Structures are given as structure tokens and as C-alpha cells.
Amino acid sequence: MKGDSDKVIVIGGGVIGAFCAYFLRRAGRDVTIVDAGKFGMGCSHANCGFVSPSHVLPLAGPGAIRSALWAMLQPSGPLSIKPRFDPALWGWLFLFARRCNMHDMIEAGHAIQALLQSSRTLYQQIIAEEQFDCEWETRGMLFVLATEKGMHHYAETDKLLAETFQMPARRIDGVALIEFEPALKPGLAGAYLYEGDAHLRPDRLMASLKTLLLKRGVTIREGCKVHGLDKHEHRAHRVVTSEGEFTAQSFIFATGAWTPLLAEHIGCRVPIQPGKGYSITMPRPTLCPKYPLIFEEHRVAVTPWRSGYRLGSTMQFAGYDATLSRKRLAILTEAAKLYLREPVAEPIQEEWFGWRPMTYDSKPILDRSPELENVWIAAGHNMLGLSMAPATGKLMAEMIGSQAPHLDPYPYRGSRF
Numbered sequence: 001m002k003g004d005s006d007k008v009i010v011i012g013g014g015v016i017g018a019f020c021a022y023f024l025r026r027a028g029r030d031v032t033i034v035d036a037g038k039f040g041m042g043c044s045h046a047n048c049g050f051v052s053p054s055h056v057l058p059l060a061g062p063g064a065i066r067s068a069l070w071a072m073l074q075p076s077g078p079l080s081i082k083p084r085f086d087p088a089l090w091g092w093l094f095l096f097a098r099r100c101n102m103h104d105m106i107e108a109g110h111a112i113q114a115l116l117q118s119s120r121t122l123y124q125q126i127i128a129e130e131q132f133d134c135e136w137e138t139r140g141m142l143f144v145l146a147t148e149k150g151m152h153h154y155a156e157t158d159k160l161l162a163e164t165f166q167m168p169a170r171r172i173d174g175v176a177l178i179e180f181e182p183a184l185k186p187g188l189a190g191a192y193l194y195e196g197d198a199h200l201r202p203d204r205l206m207a208s209l210k211t212l213l214l215k216r217g218v219t220i221r222e223g224c225k226v227h228g229l230d231k232h233e234h235r236a237h238r239v240v241t242s243e244g245e246f247t248a249q250s251f252i253f254a255t256g257a258w259t260p261l262l263a264e265h266i267g268c269r270v271p272i273q274p275g276k277g278y279s280i281t282m283p284r285p286t287l288c289p290k291y292p293l294i295f296e297e298h299r300v301a302v303t304p305w306r307s308g309y310r311l312g313s314t315m316q317f318a319g320y321d322a323t324l325s326r327k328r329l330a331i332l333t334e335a336a337k338l339y340l341r342e343p344v345a346e347p348i349q350e351e352w353f354g355w356r357p358m359t360y361d362s363k364p365i366l367d368r369s370p371e372l373e374n375v376w377i378a379a380g381h382n383m384l385g386l387s388m389a390p391a392t393g394k395l396m397a398e399m400i401g402s403q404a405p406h407l408d409p410y411p412y413r414g415s416r417f
């Protein structure tokens, strides 16, 4: 029987934990995933499914505070902050505001881009090799703008993306846009097409990953909530859970937006806030978009699949409030009506919210605990966890296995906080 010498316990069965387990297993490790709920049913379940190398820019940038205030003042704006006494949230917002400058935006952009590009390549390989049935499509993504003002403003972002990040887009103006994407209403100002972007169906990706991991011998324990670690001399020996205690050689916390609740056990600062977003899943409308779309001025996303259609987005900082707000769901359909000829289809199959793990610098934390030499953290993937997951998993497996990392891990170090 094998001992614990090659055993790794991954805490959290979201897309990040799943890809950590995938690469660790490929490296020959004995892997167990434990999840407080069901595998794949956290934020990784019903997100928009964009795998977007184009999304390099962090939330914090010049002008972000002004746009955030404007968005909050709109009754049906995409951003809301629930007013309450929450020193961690106000501290987070203060540090976010300090990063709203060009220098910090570019620095974070390069760190985000490295994970996005590596992940895009890895998705292409893994989905083909492992024959995942997740409706993977590589036709690109359209950033749609309703107004000339929006087009003019976005032209600056496009220039920055092309010149600083080598991420050019194809500009499509008004009339040509309707021919290009007939599901859109006439009268919109235009769009930018990012041809390198892809999309997939997140619940099917998670189901494919689960089947594969089980087949490769990974143990998945669901309904197994981690309460803490049993530690001795700068090492963790056991993870203490609702279902008993389990020993391993290494432990990875891939607990998404819940990670700050475990920070004292991990032994480091984890400035992650839950950023609540919503989605509505439906059958395909008769006139279904061909392309995944983002309505930039309303911050709403549309994802078409062979098997369905989803509207998603909005950002609410309301702590771990688990209510499903009808008002915020309505923001999605109201925005879609402004852009699409057939914005909704019946019957609604799922109304959902997820907590995005938001760091104030938009970069994840991929590092070893400063206090425990065999405890690692892979969390804080903000709005791009799906897009960054394969490279995260690969990097974590390399660092834990003391191999040369395929990406420089420095930008994701925990000590930056």
C-alpha cells in the first residue's frame, strides 16, 4: 500500500481545484479533492463560459473609480455595494482605489495575460486529448457597443490592447455588424471582434473533469467541509473536516471566494472579497447569436451553445449574502432587450448566482503558505477563473513538485499583500 509520501489533498472542487488535481495526477501524485458541497457547484458551475485571452486588463485602472460610482448610481447599474459595516471590504476598496493608475494596470495586465495565454493553449490540447464533451468553440468573442461615444471610448482600450499586449481586434461598424451577427438589433454603433477567444459550457466542463479525474484514480469527497489543519513544526499533517481527519504530504487550498474564511489556518493574509454575479440559462432562442457577446456599456454577457443560451454578469459586493435577487436577475434581461432581437427564450432552465473570488489587484494568489511549508494556496481568480484554470493547475503542480515552472510565479506571490 502507498504511504502518504506522494499524497496531495486539494481543498475545493471548483475549476481551479480540478485542474490542480488533473496536473498533479499527471505527475503521478496520489490526489484527493475534498469539497464542502458538490464538486463543480461553486462559482465554476454557471458562469459565462468565456475562455478569453483578450481580457487582460484588471478591474483597477485609470477612470475605474469614476465608472464604478456612475454604475452604482444607476438604479439598474451593473455594480452595487451593499452599505454595511465591513472593515475588510472598505480596506479592500481603498487598496483597489490606490491601484487605479496606468502603471499598476499594465503590471497586473501582464501577469493576467501570462495565465490567460497559457490556459488558452492548454484548453485546446486537453479538450482534444481527453475528448471532453463541453461544447468548446473557437470562433472568437464580440465586444458590442451601442453608442458612438462608447465606440470612441473603446477605441482607446483597443489601442492599448493592441500596442501593449499584442491583442488586436477587428473593428466592425454599424451596418456591417448586423450582417456579421444577425441576432443583434439594428442601430448599434459597432463591435470589436477578438478572434483568439473561445467559449465552452462550464457545467459540462466540470462534469467531464469529474469523470476523467475519477477514472484516473483521484478520490473526490463531497459534503466534506474543511475546518482547519493539524500542524506541527511549520508543517500541516492532517486536514480536519466535517467527515474526519485526513493525512497527506501536501495540501492546496483552492477554495475560491471562501478562502478568507480559512486564512488563519493557511497562515497568510487573503484579501479576497466575494463578488456576486448572476446568470440565467435558457434554451436557444430561434434567432440565437452565433458569437459570444459582451455588451460593454451594460456589462452583460451572452453565451450561445449548441445546447442552450445564457445571459450573465453584474457585480455585487454584499459579503456572503446567499439570496437570489430578482432585481439583479432583471438587469440581465433588461440589458439584453436593448441589443438583441430575441433576448430571451422559454422556459428558464436555471437562475443562479456565484461568488467570484475578487482580489483588489485582479491577480490570483498562487503560492506556498509563509508559515507552513507543505500548504499552498491557489485562489483569487476574480472574473477569469475559468480562463486561467489550466495554467494555474499546471503551475501549482510544477511548484509542488519542485519542477521548473512554465510561467514566472512571482506576480502571484502571497507576500505582495
Ligand SMILES: Cc1cc2nc3c(=O)[nH]c(=O)nc-3n(C[C@H](O)[C@H](O)[C@H](O)COP(=O)(O)OP(=O)(O)OC[C@H]3O[C@@H](n4cnc5c(N)ncnc54)[C@H](O)[C@@H]3O)c2cc1C
Binding pocket: 011, 012, 013, 014, 015, 016, 017, 034, 035, 036, 037, 038, 039, 040, 041, 042, 043, 044, 045, 046, 047, 048, 049, 050, 051, 052, 224, 225, 226, 227, 254, 255, 256, 257, 258, 259, 262, 275, 276, 277, 278, 279, 312, 313, 314, 353, 354, 355, 356, 357, 379, 380, 381, 382, 383, 384, 385, 386, 387, 388
Ligand atoms: C456570473 C459570472 C460569470 C462568470 N463568467 C466567467 C467567464 O466567462 N470566464 C471566466 O474565466 N470566469 C468567469 N467567471 C469567474 C469564474 O467563475 C471564477 O473565477 C471561478 O469559477 C473560480 O473558481 P474556483 O475554483 O476558484 O472557485 P469555486 O468554483 O467557487 O470553487 C471553490 C470550491 O471550494 C469549496 N469550499 C469552500 N470552502 C470550503 C471548505 N471549508 N471546505 C471544503 N470545500 C470548500 C466550495 O464548495 C467550492 O466548490 C464568472 C463568474 C460569475 C459569477
